Amino acid sequence: MKVAAGFILGASLVLSPALARAEWPEKPITLVVPYAAGGYTDAVGRITARFMETALKQTVVVENRAGGGGIVGSDLVSKSKPDGYTLCMCSVGAISIAPIAQKTEYDPVKSFSPISIVSTIPQTVIVNPSLPIKSMDELVTYAREHPGELNFGSSGAGGLMFFSVALFQSLTNTEMVHVPFGGGAPATAAVVAGEVDLSFTNMTDALPQMEANNVRALAVTSAERSPFAADLPTVSETVAKGYNVESWNAVMAPAGTPDEIVQKVSSVLQEMAKDKDVVAAMANIGAQTVFTKPEEFSQRIAGEVAQWDKLLTEIGVKK
């Protein structure tokens, strides 16, 4: 019986190419990760690629095209043929911020067909424990009483770690001094060492230091509390209503990708968000698994672009 079933299955596999000719995907899909292998986005990309492979029964090749804080790879995808065979594991920095802060050849809204956000990760406001600051209210009060005295670390002037604090300062009328580092991890280490006073650090980098009691965590930057540190309030519920900064990774396609393909990927990603293994794998790297409909995602990008555009014009770092 088993043998017969296998035989029939085998026969149908032999016949299927003729039937599937018009069906996407009929050849391997390339998922461009615009960051180096081994990084956070790379991990998200590989988890997603693995799930897509099983769901679509087609090979999904992860291709790392690092450079320019994600601009190089995102640019490449925006210029690729919109046939569904080149997708991007894009991220908030290169999509919602870089086109405003720097020069990019792509437009965050017009150059892509957004499909779905797959994972989000909030930042955590961490301060060196030697500071007399135990809550967000105290942070704002202290910063107002000592203008230009607190140092905050960031991953560099073009990164989300800087812009999130810039937005915070603008909303709370505070003034702190920006100390850029070469990346999120050294900036976090500097808070531990007391070289800088605070930073808005990715949850992934912050959690180990929080657990070792090397830093004091005050709040998370997302609109809602994080399941990884449920007792931490949000910045929005404490001192800056409406404040919402969250790092996201999303599958995007070049603009003009046929709607059937977008919908098909979207439904795969919707299933993925419910998959227990995926959720566990994402949680391992500190990320929350999410799903967004293409239209919602489009609106979200437009909203973020507007928010950063306003801020960047205000603080004068617009291109």
Add this chain to the structure above:
Amino acid sequence: MVEVLSLLGHGFAVAATPENLLFCLFGALIGTLIGVLPGLGPVATISLLLPATFALEPVTAIIMLSGIFYGAQYGGSTTAILVNIPGESTSVVTAIDGYKLAQAGRAGDALAIAAIGSFLAGVFGSIVVAFAGPSLARLAREFQSPDYFSLMVLGLIAAIVLAKGSVFRAVAMIFLGLLLGMIGMDVNTGASRMTFGLIELSDGISFVAIALGLFGIAEVIQNLEGSLARIVNRSKIERIWPSWDVLKSARGAVMRGTLLGTVFGFLPGGGATVASFSAYALEKRLAKDPSRFGHGAIEGVAGPEAANNSAAQTSFVPLLTMGLPTSATMALMIGALTMHGIAPGPMVITRQPELFWGLIASMFIGNLMLIVINLPMVGLWVRLLAVPYRLLFLIILVISSIGIYSVSNSPFDIYLAIAFGLLGYVLRKLDCEPAPLLMGFILGPMMEENFRRSMIISRGDPLVFFQRPFSLTLILISVVLLVTVALPAIKRKREEVFSEEE
């Protein structure tokens, strides 16, 4: 003490499972292979193999990847000694005297001393990681931006002192390196510097492209211009076990190199390359007759080789205890751990003891494997180089190109490497050493970052560099070094030393 030993015993139980032993051997073999072959470095190899480790247990993955890393320190010296092409940046200085020894028919001595020195240093480094790991990390944690800046200054001064030929040319090369290092995004403002609107340059020039071009490709071009037989090491490797006299003369250098490397390894920004450069400078300074250096001094092989390997082991300390990567290789290790859901940081030792102690135990086992792979089997690796050079050049260029391409999947870096190959050739013709250029290129951006950070934090007060004990000490050492080179008497002597060579 007893606790560490019992934990280490637990580590050996982890590292000695058949699977972990196999992948440790696998890593050591790949490491030696890519170390021998110029162009393909541990960074490229580890990133290439990163996806493959996804299927392994985290401990197994990290054991294999670190085996590649320190295996490359062994293999890198083989090509440096035999054909004067450093397989790794950490073996650049090994080539200076190692190649001279090989030309004098003493390749066996050089190879054996390199391997034995690496082994002893590796074992010592692993012991240090096990016993002093946590406290060493506590010291490194004290380092702040001004201290790093002063450390980089010391590194650059060491590169000047170390350079062959004129001080003027060495300084010029360092400045060229610093300038090249400035290309890319300014961390403080996000502005692009000297990128000519090329998006590929926005993260700066790829280290792989510049190193491969200046050393690998330029060397190939230079060798093509003469008779092809020139770099073939015709001298047979008579015996691989060195005489007692050779061992005795290298003993001190191995010990000093080991200690120096151990210290440099756990300093972020220091690392194996600076350790090997510094060890060479130290040996040259301590030698009764420094003029032997550059002409086949065994200490010039023993010191740097011991230093780079002990540094390779101890550079895991800041990674595993603070989650702080000190080099591109260590950043990849973070990537490997993160892929498996382990966030490197202060809690790794307590939460993932099998990972920490298993890795350390595997370092002992791996170093033992490597000395077997590299000593009795050196003939095998050498035979790899006995491939006719017209073929080997092709293979080197193809593998180099694949290696460069694999890092960023972009053909741009290959063009860059070719351009730097031509530049390296011209520089050689002008008697300018590419090593100080590379030092400037690596240290420049770190130096600038730490300098500007120090100045921001001190609110513009330069005295900050003299107020911290670490920083002050490092600056004082730099000044002493600089004065020593500039003193007329020493300057004359130095010129004599280098002119003899020509």
